[in-house]
Amino acid sequence: MKPFCFANGKIIPTESATIHPMDLAIIRGYGIFDFLRTVNYVPLFLEHYLDRFIASAEKTFIPLEYSREELRQIIKNLIEKNDLKEGGLRLVLSGGVSENHFSPAKGTLFIFAESLIFPAQEKYETGIKLLSLEYVRSIAEIKTTNYAYPVWHSKQWKDAGAEDVIYHMDGEISESSRSNIFIIKDGLVSTPEKHVLRGITRKHVMDIVGDVAVRPVYFEEMLEADEVFITSTTKVLLPVTQVDNHKIGTGKVGKRSLEILEKFKALEKELCY
Structure with a gap:
């Protein structure tokens, strides 16, 4: 502070x-x-x-x-x-x-x-693991201070070697505890439409990609995706290479995710330097 x-x-x-x-x-x-x-x-x-x-x-x-x-x-x-x-x-x-x-x-x-500390560079290079959790955040479209449940649950995902969680309910995914999520399959980028905070980083990633499908995204779809990544103010774009014990795509960080990250960094330079 x-x-x-x-x-x-x-x-x-x-x-x-x-x-x-x-x-x-x-x-x-x-x-x-x-x-x-x-x-x-x-x-x-x-x-x-x-x-x-x-x-x-x-x-x-x-x-x-x-x-x-x-x-x-x-x-x-x-x-x-x-x-x-x-x-x-x-x-x-x-x-x-x-x-x-x-x-x-x-x-x-x-x-x-x-002060702001970004995730270690290694996480951008090798990707992160998410732990699935059946949960929907209350009034998700508002950024409230009520993080009691994920704060309480965070020890469990840390014990499991995960960076964070992915919320899902009735087969649909929504968001992470502090991030939005995107999947890439056959070149198409998609992100959930319900029970999510309209993230500012999410918005600008969507602008960068230009053709993002905002729609119901199903848990099984995510597991079968070619690439998955999360976005937030403090992470920007962090690749996901594992959910629970399931490997995403090849299990390595995807090329498209890194391309989007580099374009976001270029936008930052354009606006701030």
């Missing part, structure tokens, strides 16, 4: 940030957040992240008392204050302190600046 954050209406030392102990974020796990990267001091895809954060506040009925322009300026000031050339910015809006300790109320906005 970097030394300065935004809390209680101003930029303060991060260690001084506080929240009321009866806030719904604590007693009910109710709040929203978003996370974006800085590349060469530029907040990458900032407007898309602000779109999602503002929409999440509206959908969860938590008042957001800052305009888009105010949020932009706070983020700009934090990047400068923390000298955040390459890092992360975490926006959090708590559920607030309500009279009945249940209904959403006026929450507190926090924006934290963080």
